[in-house]
Amino acid sequence: MARYSKETRRSPEKVLEKALAFFGPGGLGLKVEEQSGCCLRLIGGGGYVLVQIESVERSRTTVLLETREWDYQVRQFLESL
Numbered sequence: 380m381a382r383y384s385k386e387t388r389r390s391p392e393k394v395l396e397k398a399l400a401f402f403g404p405g406g407l408g409l410k411v412e413e414q415s416g417c418c419l420r421l422i423g424g425g426g427y428v429l430v431q432i433e434s435v436e437r438s439r440t441t442v443l444l445e446t447r448e449w450d451y452q453v454r455q456f457l458e459s460l
Contacts (some may be wrong), residue, residue: 429444
């Protein structure tokens with residue numbers, strides 16, 4: 380398991396929308412296991428990706444990602460934020 384974080388100017392809604400498009404059925408093909416206003420958990424390929432909105436301050440969103448087996452793709456996603 381690995382954890383990553385990044386701060387972005389995107390809204391929490393946009394971050395989760397972008398994560399779903401990147402990792403979900405239309406992207407890498409992971410299955411949505413859980414989805415809410417603060418987090419998104421996807422599974423597949425023997426691992427998982429968990430995207431959480433940690434905080435929103437001064438128009439900046441802190442995003443926390445936890446993964447197993449999808450480290451390279453998580454780093455790619457973070458670069459796109």
